[in-house]
Amino acid sequence: TQQLLSGRALRPKPFRVTNADRGVKKGIMAETLEDLMNKVSFSLTLECVSALVLDEDGTGVDTEEFFQTLPENTVLMVLEKGQKWTPHPNSPSRYQHIE
Amino acid sequence: TQQLLSGRALRPKPFRVTNADRGVKKGIMAETLEDLMNKVSFSLTLECVSALVLDEDGTGVDTEEFFQTLPENTVLMVLEKGQKWTPHPNSPSRYQHIE
Numbered sequence: 001t002q003q004l005l006s007g008r009a010l011r012p013k014p015f016r017v018t019n020a021d022r023g024v025k026k027g028i029m030a031e032t033l034e035d036l037m038n039k040v041s042f043s044l045t046l047e048c049v050s051a052l053v054l055d056e057d058g059t060g061v062d063t064e065e066f067f068q069t070l071p072e073n074t075v076l077m078v079l080e081k082g083q084k085w086t087p088h089p090n091s092p093s094r095y096q097h098i099e
Numbered sequence: 100t101q102q103l104l105s106g107r108a109l110r111p112k113p114f115r116v117t118n119a120d121r122g123v124k125k126g127i128m129a130e131t132l133e134d135l136m137n138k139v140s141f142s143l144t145l146e147c148v149s150a151l152v153l154d155e156d157g158t159g160v161d162t163e164e165f166f167q168t169l170p171e172n173t174v175l176m177v178l179e180k181g182q183k184w185t186p187h188p189n190s191p192s193r194y195q196h197i198e
Contacts, residue, residue, distance in 0.1 A: 057115070057174075058124050059115045060123070060124060
């Protein structure tokens with residue numbers, strides 16, 4: 001990962017990380033995906049984080065490269081073993097946007 | 100493919116790739132269609148990718164040229180042999196947008 005990112009100036013960005021039932025959400029600063037994963041476990045007191053997905057549509061954030069494209073304050077959901085992303089209960093699908 | 104694109108400055112773009120039943124979606128960075136196809140097989144642990152289509156309307160993405168026109172974070176669906184694109188179960192058609 002370090003080789004991959006060398007030459008690129010990294011700076012910590014703010015993210016908002018929620019748990020699978022959206023009962024808790026924390027603001028966390030992180031420079032890299034690994035950094036965020038470590039901080040998430042600590043901040044949300046989780047033992048075994050299995051995946052990090054976009055809260056918006058459940059897209060899995062597995063690679064450092066994709067992680068680096070996320071804008072500041074992206075809302076991420078952390079999943080533990082056996083947990084799955086579910087859409088927001090009160091959100092219409094993206095095809096039903098009311099503007 | 101390389102000859103085709105020489106002279107053009109390529110940079111990896113983020114895509115969101117889902118499987119045929121939309122049960123898994125992954126964020127993947129790719130520079131070219133070929134690059135994405137390779138990463139998709141690995142990321143979604145598929146054995147035989149037969150096609151890549153737009154999640155939105157099932158449009159087949161067969162050529163590098165068309166692929167290069169897709170904006171960042173386009174949602175693509177990967178199909179294995181025998182699988183077909185289906186519309187989102189809860190989405191009205193694009194003719195029913197509420198704005």
